[in-house]
Amino acid sequence: RGIVRDELGDKPGAIDDYTQAIKINPNYANAYYNRGIVYYQLGDKQKAREDLQRAAQLFMAQGNTAFYEGIMAFLKEL
Template identity: 45%
Template sequence: MKHFYRAIGILGFVTILGGISPAIRAESAPILIVQNSAEDLFNSALAKSEAGDIQGAIADYTEAIRLNPNYAKAYNKRGIIHGRNLKDYPAAKADFDRAIEINPNYGDAYYNRARVREFLEDKDGAIADYHKAAELYQKDGNTNDYQDAIKHLEMLQE
């Protein structure tokens, strides 16, 4: 009988009509707290970006960065959205600057910052970044990206 009362206390009081009393149900219902990791938010942002939910992607990248302030990939991806989708080149550059500050060997961040510097008419900065990106791509054996960075570098130097 003791277990019966414990079960009623946990499950709530069943009324004559067969429902659970709302007051008791509210007290006894478990509260589910969902916490996303920075990586979960990063992946969510990628999916949102691909689906065209630009503001949702930015929100998720921003939250991932809040959870992990040294998440260079999240800064880089958010910078891409700021530049490509929103044409907010100063915000994009700030994100690429931070990604490079976190990881000075991040070729994609140098390449992306070079693209933004072109839009900002900072030719010398773009040349320096394409050069650094090419150097890092070559070091990593990333032939396609190396050749792309060299192509952009040569176009700027003409």
């Protein structure tokens, strides 16, 4: 639902949905990633960095090195 809200321009609603998903499953890397991107789009680089770093950690722990490397490359530009 967060993705749909984001696509509709409801970024605060998207953040709320991603936050709820993280509360349900704290190891849900995609929710951290998506929320981090929304924070970035809103100009909150600190929160974006925190979420993206957490997503990268989770992706690495889950063996998803492609996503990990992509996020790390993005963080270097942040």
